[in-house]
Amino acid sequence: MSLSVELQCFISRSAWSAKLTQEQLARVQKDTFQRSYSAGALICHRGAPADHWIGVIEGLVKVDTVSKGGRATTFAGVPAGSWFGEGALLKDEPRPYSVVALRDSEIGFIPHSTFEWLLDNSHSFSRFVIDQLNARCGYYVGLVGNRRLQKASARVAFCLAELFNPQLFGVTDLTLGLSQEEIGRLSGLSRQNTNRALHELADAGLLTIEYGSVRILDLAGLRDFAHAED
DNA sequence: ACATTAAATTCGA
DNA sequence: TCGAATTTAATGT
Numbered sequence: 267m268s269l270s271v272e273l274q275c276f277i278s279r280s281a282w283s284a285k286l287t288q289e290q291l292a293r294v295q296k297d298t299f300q301r302s303y304s305a306g307a308l309i310c311h312r313g314a315p316a317d318h319w320i321g322v323i324e325g326l327v328k329v330d331t332v333s334k335g336g337r338a339t340t341f342a343g344v345p346a347g348s349w350f351g352e353g354a355l356l357k358d359e360p361r362p363y364s365v366v367a368l369r370d371s372e373i374g375f376i377p378h379s380t381f382e383w384l385l386d387n388s389h390s391f392s393r394f395v396i397d398q399l400n401a402r403c404g405y406y407v408g409l410v411g412n413r414r415l416q417k418a419s420a421r422v423a424f425c426l427a428e429l430f431n432p433q434l435f436g437v438t439d440l441t442l443g444l445s446q447e448e449i450g451r452l453s454g455l456s457r458q459n460t461n462r463a464l465h466e467l468a469d470a471g472l473l474t475i476e477y478g479s480v481r482i483l484d485l486a487g488l489r490d491f492a493h494a495e496d
Numbered sequence: 497a498c499a500t501t502a503a504a505t506t507c508g509a
Numbered sequence: 510t511c512g513a514a515t516t517t518a519a520t521g522t
Contacts, residue, residue, distance in 0.1 A: 445518085445519060445520090446519070446520070447518095447519075447520095457519095457520090458521095458522090461520070461521065461522090462521095465521090475520090477501085477502050477503075477519070477520075478502085478503080478518085478519065478520095
């Protein structure tokens with residue numbers, strides 16, 4: 267697979283590549299490949315072997331499981347600019363979730379062996395992965411705490427705020443192209459309640475609602491809202 | 497669950 | 510190629 271300019275740019279923009287040596291960077295660029303997915307396409311099946319570290323170059327992806335009854339639970343939305351899947355790679359286990367493109371997306375893949383090699387050979391790369399795991403850990407701690415406050419709007423605030431977690435996701439664009447139904451799945455709420463919650467947040471001046479998307483106005487305010495006792 | 501409205505697609509000139 | 514008409518998807522109640 268040829269090295270697209272797009273892919274090279276994406277790699278050099280990623281925080282973890284900044285301190286790699288020329289040799290290391292060259293190997294990453296040689297081993298990494300890119301694929302396009304149209305909206306709704308399955309990127310990897312639940313239970314498939316975890317052969318790659320996955321980067322979202324463009325578009326938006328979700329991570330979810332589907333139970334026997336066909337009910338979908340979404341764990342996380344992954345916006346462009348982030349890398350994920352290191353958990354399954356490190357454990358050398360099948361992926362416990364499926365990955366689906368929500369929009370037309372460009373996805374980069376770094377092979378398992380290259381990933382391990384970087385961990386062994388680049389201190390700054392290992393550090394990046396540790397920080398990222400730690401951030402996810404913090405995310406789940408926050409999530410558990412957040413769930414205790416049964417407030418729908420707080421849940422939605424939390425999920426939205428975490429989508430813009432700068433450690434996990436190098437996002438710049440504060441407009442989120444997600445339908446309310448999708449936001450509902452992310453926060454584990456019905457579309458109805460999501461709608462009410464979004465209006466509550468909009469009334470509080472934290473975001474504005476647009477057709478098919480939501481624009482974040484006050485990220486810090488969303489975080490506060492997610493943790494406020496009420 | 498239903499009615500409304502935005503957006504995407506089709507069709508005819 | 511443009512715009513009206515139709516169909517599909519998202520939203521509000």
